[in-house]
Amino acid sequence: MNGAQKGNRTASGPLAKGVSCAPQAGNAAGAPHSLLILSDIRFFREGLAETLARDGAFHVVGAVAGVDEAFCISRASCVQIILIDAALPDGLVAARRFRDLGPSVRIVALALAETEVDVIAWAEAGASGYIPRSVALDDFVAFVQEIIRGQQACSRQVAAGLLRWVSGASGATKQSSATAASPELTAREEQVAALICAGLTNKEISRRLNIGVATTKSHIHNLLGKLALQRRGQVARWSRDHGSYFVRGVSPRDSTSSPPLSPPSSGRLVDNAPARTRPP
Amino acid sequence: MTGIRTVMVTTPALLRDVIKQLIARRVELDVVAELTERRALPRRLEAIRPDLVIIGLRRTESVALIRTLLLRVPGAKIIALSSDGRSAFGFELCLYQTNLGDASPDRLSEFVKSRAAPALPGSSPLKV
Numbered sequence: 001m002n003g004a005q006k007g008n009r010t011a012s013g014p015l016a017k018g019v020s021c022a023p024q025a026g027n028a029a030g031a032p033h034s035l036l037i038l039s040d041i042r043f044f045r046e047g048l049a050e051t052l053a054r055d056g057a058f059h060v061v062g063a064v065a066g067v068d069e070a071f072c073i074s075r076a077s078c079v080q081i082i083l084i085d086a087a088l089p090d091g092l093v094a095a096r097r098f099r100d101l102g103p104s105v106r107i108v109a110l111a112l113a114e115t116e117v118d119v120i121a122w123a124e125a126g127a128s129g130y131i132p133r134s135v136a137l138d139d140f141v142a143f144v145q146e147i148i149r150g151q152q153a154c155s156r157q158v159a160a161g162l163l164r165w166v167s168g169a170s171g172a173t174k175q176s177s178a179t180a181a182s183p184e185l186t187a188r189e190e191q192v193a194a195l196i197c198a199g200l201t202n203k204e205i206s207r208r209l210n211i212g213v214a215t216t217k218s219h220i221h222n223l224l225g226k227l228a229l230q231r232r233g234q235v236a237r238w239s240r241d242h243g244s245y246f247v248r249g250v251s252p253r254d255s256t257s258s259p260p261l262s263p264p265s266s267g268r269l270v271d272n273a274p275a276r277t278r279p280p
Numbered sequence: 281m282t283g284i285r286t287v288m289v290t291t292p293a294l295l296r297d298v299i300k301q302l303i304a305r306r307v308e309l310d311v312v313a314e315l316t317e318r319r320a321l322p323r324r325l326e327a328i329r330p331d332l333v334i335i336g337l338r339r340t341e342s343v344a345l346i347r348t349l350l351l352r353v354p355g356a357k358i359i360a361l362s363s364d365g366r367s368a369f370g371f372e373l374c375l376y377q378t379n380l381g382d383a384s385p386d387r388l389s390e391f392v393k394s395r396a397a398p399a400l401p402g403s404s405p406l407k408v
Contacts, residue, residue, distance in 0.1 A: 041365045047298035050305070087364065111294050137297030207339070210364065 032056060033148060034077060037063040038070040038094065039085030039110065048083070048110075048140075057141050067094045074101055081105075081144065083131075086112040087210065092125040092187035099126030108147055114154070116161030117194055123162075125187060189223040192216060194246040197236045283310030284331045290316050291336035295365060299334060326352040332359070339363040346371045 035058040039045040042065070049063035061077040064070050067090070074082060082098050084091050086109045095107050109122040109130035122130055129147030131140065132155075146153060154162075185193065188209070195205045206216045220232055227238055239246040286309045288296050296314070303309055313328055315321060325333065333349065337360050346358055350373050358371040378394075380387045 043299055043302055043368070044295060044365060047302040051298070051301060111292065131294070133292035133294050136293045137301060140294070 032059040033080045034059045034061050035081040035083065035144075036061055036070055036073055036077075036079045037083045037085075037110075038065075038067065038088065039063075039083075040065040040088055041085060044085065044111070051137060052141070055141050057145065067097070070094070071097060074098060074105065079105060081108060081148065083108050083110040083144075084127075085110045086118065086122070086130070086133075090188075092121055092191075095122065095125035095127055096187070106148065108144065114158055116158055116165070117191070117198070119154070119158050120162070120165050121187065121191055121194075185223055185226055189219050189226070190246065192219040193223050193235055193239070196220070196232055197239050197246045283308040285328075286311045286332040286334065287325060287328060287330040288314045289321065289333060289335035290318065290338075291334070291361065295336065295361075296334075299361070303334075322348055322352045325349055325356070329353055330356055332357050334359045334361070336361045336365070337363050343371075 035052065037045045037048055037052075037060065039048075045063040045065065049060045052058045053060050058081070061079055062070070062073045064073065067088075070082065073079065082105060084095055084098070084107060088094065091109070095109070098105060098107050106128040107126050109118075109127045111133040112118055112122065112130040114130075114132040114134065119130060128150075129152045131143050131147075135143055143153065191209060192205055195208060200208065202213055202216050202220070206213045209216070223235070224230070224232065227235070229235060229238060235246070284307060286300075288300060288311060291299070300309065300311060309332070312330060313324070315324055317324070330353065333353070333356055335346075335349075335358060337345070341363075343360075346360055349358060350356065350371060354373045356372070359368055360371065361368045378391055380391055
């Protein structure tokens, strides 16, 4: 470690508590983008805040654990980028809430397990991009800056999965006029349904979504009720009948299209780094 | 290299780098290895003999793994992050001394029956 690293601790105080001042919103004159970190993992949010504050490319207006607090800061500080930890419970719900702040706010999924299902779920929730958990911290700033420029580095598997999803969504759109209105499922129920369609057991779904088996069963019970189905085995059939409503070409069990399931996305601290390509 | 010889074990790159930098800004670390192979871990640690091990536990792993590692590198401290990253525990082997006075039978038998006292507030003996 060099001397500069040892000497500089400017970020840890105010950022650890939540908010520092927010001087500006615009970036025309090269001012740093204002950025907010939302994660309930303390060392992660505070460590990232320190790193980004030291880098100078971003003005970190806060590093907080609660969605409500983050929302207040976002509205008060004209935040431009919100990094939401993908492991945050109800992170997708939070993303949808922040999306309502307007198009000037970019939502970025942080430390995402780079699977097709997760990437698509976050994209649908309004994320402008994502930072995989396999990214080295040295590349972090560049990654966020790429997202600000409208670019996204992703794995080949994810790129292919997105193409399949767009293709499936297109087909679903054509069919949708002939089908009933969409059921009002929560984001989590949609995730569970997609994983059921992919053939995962309740236990595997629990592991995948980092929730208990009982919670998984509860989600399944609720979504079966909303879809007016009797058994979980009918979910895939329902999805197929509605233009691959949940699946859209994504199959987490298909080893040719997705990284392996275990130990991966379930374990928050298990490395899982597929090959990566960057857009030209 | 005069820093604390540190081994990082199986954490995703982003989390690994964050925690490494976080500690490195406060304590001088010298990361001597980053290991991913679980099976060979005790043997590798024994060979490296680090001062500090930072390990991200998998969901199925328990303190039994930490015990195994500490027995291989008894001089090391281990920071174990829970599988969801929301908590951490520190482990180390300590030598306890209890004053038995004039070695009366009661004190001796009491000592035999008792457990070692915790070294630090917040620390506790473990059954593994």
